[in-house]
Amino acid sequence: MEQEKTTNNEARLMKGNEALAEAAIRADIDAYFGYPITPQSEVLEYFTNEMPKRHGIVLQAESEVAAINMIYGAAGAGGRVMTSSSSPGISLMQEGISYIASAQLPCLIVNVNRGGPGLGTIQPSQGDYFQATKGGGHGDYHLIVLAPSSVQEMADFVFDAIRLAEKYRNPAMILADGALGQMMEKVVLPQEGSLPKVSKPWATVGKPASRKRNIITSLFIEPEKMEVINLGLQEKYKQIQSEVRYEEIALDDADIALVAFGLSARICQKVVDLGREKGIKVGLLRPITLYPFPKSALNKIADKVNFMLVVEMNAGQMVEDVSLAANGKCPVYFKGRMGGMIPSPEEVFAELMSIIEKQSVTQD
Amino acid sequence: MEKAHEIIFAGFGGQGVLSMGQTISYAAMIENKEISWMPSYGPEMRGGTANCIVIVSSSRISSPIISRFDSAIVLNQPSLDKFEHEVKEGGLLIYEESTIINTPKRKDIEVIGIPANEEAQLLGKKQVANMIIVGAFLAKRPIVKIENILVALKKVLPERHHHLIPLNEEALMLGQRLIKEKVVA
Numbered sequence: 001m002e003q004e005k006t007t008n009n010e011a012r013l014m015k016g017n018e019a020l021a022e023a024a025i026r027a028d029i030d031a032y033f034g035y036p037i038t039p040q041s042e043v044l045e046y047f048t049n050e051m052p053k054r055h056g057i058v059l060q061a062e063s064e065v066a067a068i069n070m071i072y073g074a075a076g077a078g079g080r081v082m083t084s085s086s087s088p089g090i091s092l093m094q095e096g097i098s099y100i101a102s103a104q105l106p107c108l109i110v111n112v113n114r115g116g117p118g119l120g121t122i123q124p125s126q127g128d129y130f131q132a133t134k135g136g137g138h139g140d141y142h143l144i145v146l147a148p149s150s151v152q153e154m155a156d157f158v159f160d161a162i163r164l165a166e167k168y169r170n171p172a173m174i175l176a177d178g179a180l181g182q183m184m185e186k187v188v189l190p191q192e193g194s195l196p197k198v199s200k201p202w203a204t205v206g207k208p209a210s211r212k213r214n215i216i217t218s219l220f221i222e223p224e225k226m227e228v229i230n231l232g233l234q235e236k237y238k239q240i241q242s243e244v245r246y247e248e249i250a251l252d253d254a255d256i257a258l259v260a261f262g263l264s265a266r267i268c269q270k271v272v273d274l275g276r277e278k279g280i281k282v283g284l285l286r287p288i289t290l291y292p293f294p295k296s297a298l299n300k301i302a303d304k305v306n307f308m309l310v311v312e313m314n315a316g317q318m319v320e321d322v323s324l325a326a327n328g329k330c331p332v333y334f335k336g337r338m339g340g341m342i343p344s345p346e347e348v349f350a351e352l353m354s355i356i357e358k359q360s361v362t363q364d
Numbered sequence: 365m366e367k368a369h370e371i372i373f374a375g376f377g378g379q380g381v382l383s384m385g386q387t388i389s390y391a392a393m394i395e396n397k398e399i400s401w402m403p404s405y406g407p408e409m410r411g412g413t414a415n416c417i418v419i420v421s422s423s424r425i426s427s428p429i430i431s432r433f434d435s436a437i438v439l440n441q442p443s444l445d446k447f448e449h450e451v452k453e454g455g456l457l458i459y460e461e462s463t464i465i466n467t468p469k470r471k472d473i474e475v476i477g478i479p480a481n482e483e484a485q486l487l488g489k490k491q492v493a494n495m496i497i498v499g500a501f502l503a504k505r506p507i508v509k510i511e512n513i514l515v516a517l518k519k520v521l522p523e524r525h526h527h528l529i530p531l532n533e534e535a536l537m538l539g540q541r542l543i544k545e546k547v548v549a
Contacts, residue, residue, distance in 0.1 A: 013389055185400050
């Protein structure tokens, strides 16, 4: 596809992967380090075409392990940096991500999730929810995780993720999937220059006489010190809870709540339409941040609905967090497809109807 | 135009299936409509079948992935076998005639065969068969204006192929004519 030279804010038709990359250039990233993997190779391709003409460094590393450690180094030097990959590649990065989380460095990591486990398939999946939201690597840490559900959000969340990463000195992740990467939709891109650089007094950029040495490390060999670092991280994660974001669709009068993120949430929007056409009062809660997770919003909804149905492209991962949030106030059901298969709206709707039927049988 | 039109384009890789969908998507964007274009990008693309789902709507599009279609446009037998049954009742099925041995059976949808490959050969370039089909489809379902398809072609075709735009225009018009002649006949 021919690239447009304009940087204005008119609507464009773009693939999710291209919109993500263009947004990152407009967010003024200093460097992108990555290694190609389907279904997100267009990200590296786009940077390779565009960055030499505009600004920023693009570098194809020799592996994902190298890429994430380049991120570690460049983020430590105060750069605004990002990498992207898909599931097996993100697994390879986990050691580095744990180091970055411990050293408290801001960066953006994008996972265009494909079906696993193993080398798996190249089709869309949400099988990396646990890996993204529970840490992924070793030790007690969290990423800030944003889950786009449209090409527009693939672009917008680059800005949001970088802003949050820099605010909290924490790695942020955009957890997308193969479909969001490959599909084209209308997108209005964020304005170039609308994300000013922040000062990073902690960066290792050469020591002037006026201050002490900056040290960036994740090695704190004395357990007393390591615990203090951990307490600091946990305190930060508490503050991060205030950044929770979610979208409510048709929940005002709902007595059934669907819960889904990313592409699954788009599928569930159609299920809401199908249900409302038949007079079923069904709504949707879409977590936008997966970490922090919209616990209290879900807890409130659990008070007023008959049941929740969680829909995911995995064996049932976010459903555990939804169940914890509902805390026994209402039954929580699950519908999922795995390995790169995508549930159709009709399939989810049929599941919804069969739960309604079972419920009315139990009530009789 | 109805609220949303949901279309599947399917055929062999190389028949221009994905660009048919892209062309209509661009034209819809020019007309300020909501659109989504969802390609199959799996291993089946390598030599096998390729398809894309296009949704054109006057309001926000929910699921970009659907399994029932208002229109199916199929360019080979495997795609016809797969998607004939996924057209909604009262919907439209357009197929490329010369490659189909087992013709569609359904009576509750409108079925139209177009000899696009032969007609494209007569125009002198078999690659424009897809634009003959697009022209025919838009004659039946004018979800976007033909003149916007011409603008869209400039976006979809790489610059080195821009000299082929007049030929593509001819193919579009031919497709429209074929439908009109069928209606008269």
